[in-house]
Amino acid sequence: MASLDIIASLLGIFVAIAGMTIALYSWRPTGNKNNLHSTTEDARTQTFTLAIDKIGSKSAGDRIAGIKSLAELADSWPYGRQACIDILCAYLRVPTKIGVDISDGSTGQNEALGRGRLEESSVRGSVLRTIAEHLHENASSRWHGCVFDLTGAVLDGGTFSGVAFTGGTKLIFRNAVFGGGTIDFSGSIFKDSVVDFSGATFSGGTVNFSRTEFSGGLIIFRNSSLAGGFIDFSDALFRDGEIDFSGSSFSGGAISFSNSSLSGAKIDFRRAEFAGGMVDFRGVNNFNSPPKFDDFSSGRPNKLFLP
Known part of the structure; x- marks a missing residue:
């Protein structure tokens, strides 16, 4: 199985865990009624799931777009922020040997492998920059x-x-x-x-x-x-x-x-x-x-x- 498939599989597990976390933190008592999911919370949950689909994509551009989407969601969704951060960190914990198992040693395969590694390095760098940017004192949205x-x-x-x-x-x-x-x-x-x-x-x-x-x-x-x-x-x-x-x-x-x-x-x-x-x-x-x-x-x- 290629590493991107591993990423998609592992993120699926994290999504299930994070989804339960979001459900817990999204629960609110409103008057005399228990509101488990408001319309807004449902929309945010959907955005969360779509962002993770992008992060599991084989396209580096899609993965970076998913990272940006999760960061924006974390900024606007205090109760789901930690779940969004957990997915970003989970991505960095997945092994990085993109394409090693499919390379046959040919020039074309090696060039593709090299591009894949450079693209993946860029994606991972994007995650780390996103985290750091939100830990500055002057950040518009802080994740302290x-x-x-x-x-x-x-x-x-x-x-x-x-x-x-x-x-x-x-x-x-x-x-x-x-x-x-x-x-x-x-x-x-x-x-x-x-x-x-x-x-x-x-x-x-x-x-x-x-x-x-x-x-x-x-x-x-x-x-x-x-x-x-x-x-x-x-x-x-x-x-x-x-x-x-x-x-x-x-x-x-x-x-x-x-x-x-x-x-x-x-x-x-x-x-x-x-x-x-x-x-x-x-x-x-x-x-x-x-x-x-x-x-x-x-x-x-x-x-x-x-x-």
């Missing part, structure tokens, strides 16, 4: 306080630069795979929110937290694996909140806190395994709230650098 579940997704880039993670927003990358590209959080604000990379694998690319401000909330890298790539906290301001690297493995790549200020946030590296990757706190401006490490009975790891 929602849950964005990208558990197990394979990602090669995305921009959340300048975003405000506030109001209980949860962005979940549990067990996700980052093999290249840049996930950019530079210049963002984290307050009363959760960004969860627990169990994620970093084998290449960059996760950029430079110039971010942490004034509350939780950033979780617990039990993650850094085998390559770069996690950049340079010039970040840690006022409050928690950054949790406990139980993580650093066998390659690097994490830098250069020129950052550790004035209040709690940073936890306990139970972490340092097996070749670099964790660098040199050049930190303020070390009033140092990170927590285990006692290194046999000496500090060679590539763990402290001020």
